[in-house]
Amino acid sequence: xxxxxxxxxxxxxxxxxxxxxxxxxxxxxxxxxxxxxxxxxxxxxxxxxxxxxxxxxxxxxxxxxxxxxxxxxxxxxxxxxxxxxxxxxxxxxxxxxxxxxxxxxxxxxxxxxxxxxxxxxxxxxxxxxxxxxxxxxxxxxxxxxxxxxxxxxxxxxxxxxxxxxxxxxxxxxxxxxxxxxxxxxxxxxxxxxxxxxxxxxxxxxxxxxxx
Ligand code: ADP
Ligand code: MG
Numbered sequence: 737x738x739x740x741x742x743x744x745x746x747x748x749x750x751x752x753x754x755x756x757x758x759x760x761x762x763x764x765x766x767x768x769x770x771x772x773x774x775x776x777x778x779x780x781x782x783x784x785x786x787x788x789x790x791x792x793x794x795x796x797x798x799x800x801x802x803x804x805x806x807x808x809x810x811x812x813x814x815x816x817x818x819x820x821x822x823x824x825x826x827x828x829x830x831x832x833x834x835x836x837x838x839x840x841x842x843x844x845x846x847x848x849x850x851x852x853x854x855x856x857x858x859x860x861x862x863x864x865x866x867x868x869x870x871x872x873x874x875x876x877x878x879x880x881x882x883x884x885x886x887x888x889x890x891x892x893x894x895x896x897x898x899x900x901x902x903x904x905x906x907x908x909x910x911x912x913x914x915x916x917x918x919x920x921x922x923x924x925x926x927x928x929x930x931x932x933x934x935x936x937x938x939x940x941x942x943x944x945x946x947x
Contacts, residue, residue, distance in 0.1 A: 737761040745774045746795065749833040757829060763788035764943045770796060772939040773917060780918040780931045783943035789889070789919045790826040797885040798827070800915070801860050803836040807882040810861040811910070813903060815893040817843035817865060823889060824863040837861065842878070844868045852877045866894065866902035873909050880910045886934075891920040891927050900930065907934055 739761055740746055740754050754760075762770065765783040772779050773796030783789055797810045812827075814820040824841045831837045840859035842851055844867060851868075855877050862869070862878070872878040886907070888894065894903065916935045920927050923942070931938060 738767050740795075743770060743774065745771075745799070747833075750795070750798075750830075753830070753833045759791065763792075765789055765941065766792045766795070768941045768943065769793070769939075773797075773915075774799060776800070776915055778916050778918075778935040778938040779941060780920075780935060780938045781941040781943070782920055782923045783941070784921055787943060790823055791830060793885075793887045793889070793917050793919065794823075794827050794830045796917070797861070797887065798831055798834065798837070800884055801834075801837060803834055803860065805882070806860075807858050808860065808862050808878070808880060809882055810885045810887070811869075811880060811883050811906075812861070812863045812887040812889055813866055813869070813894065813899075813906070814863060814889050815865065815897050815899065817841075817845055819890060820863045820865055824861075827861060827863070839863065842868050842872060848872075866899040866906060870902050870905055873906065880906070883910050883914055885915045885917065886910065887917045887919065888930075889919050891918050891930070892922045892924060895924070895926055895930075900926075 741751050765787045769779050769781050769792040801809050820841045820843050824839050827839050838859040839861045842864040
């Protein structure tokens with residue numbers, strides 16, 4: 737079991753925040769993924785639900801955000817609104833020591849016009865479901881031109897739900913030079929193929945549960 741301090745990469749304020757959250761040691765997927773993510777590498781990681789994947793990518797992408805720039809620097813795609821809300825809430829907890837960082841969710845079920853109004857002030861981090869985000873991109877209410885980190889969370893579920901045409905469309909509207917992180921509870925062949933298409937020399941992580 738390794739502490740977050742042993743990464744030698746997180747600021748003291750974040751280490752204090754993690755202590756307050758009760759995150760005393762890294763989970764296996766965090767220990768395996770965080771060093772590569774913090775170095776800016778692409779990572780594809782398979783680990784079961786509840787293994788701490790959100791903090792694995794969240795702690796990495798937060799370090800790469802420039803709070804002084806008011807543009808969207810990270811995009812996290814999730815299969816459902818409930819999961820997007822969970823990820824956004826976890827990111828807000830992880831970003832508590834960074835008061836100026838704005839996290840916004842863009843999912844179906846909320847009127848488009850309300851979201852369009854909230855997009856007048858860009859969010860540093862957008863957590864979205866693919867369909868609604870694509871609506872915003874097509875209507876140019878959001879731009880991904882400055883995104884540095886793309887996360888596909890629960891990629892296997894997004895595949896099952898038929899989101900990959902939308903995801904490809906979204907990716908075609910993003911900078912090609914970016915960090916791409918792919919997290920999935922299972923690893924079907926289709927996910928491996930998608931990784932080959934959208935990632936560059938990814939570090940591969942597979943955490944087999946012992947229980
Ligand atoms: P996953 O995305 O792999 O299903 P989550 O990111 O939702 O898992 O995390 C599962 C739970 O574990 C959450 O309640 C989260 O707050 C907690 N958690 C994450 N990392 C740690 C840690 N290092 N120490 C203690 N609890 C953690
Ligand atoms: Mg998760």
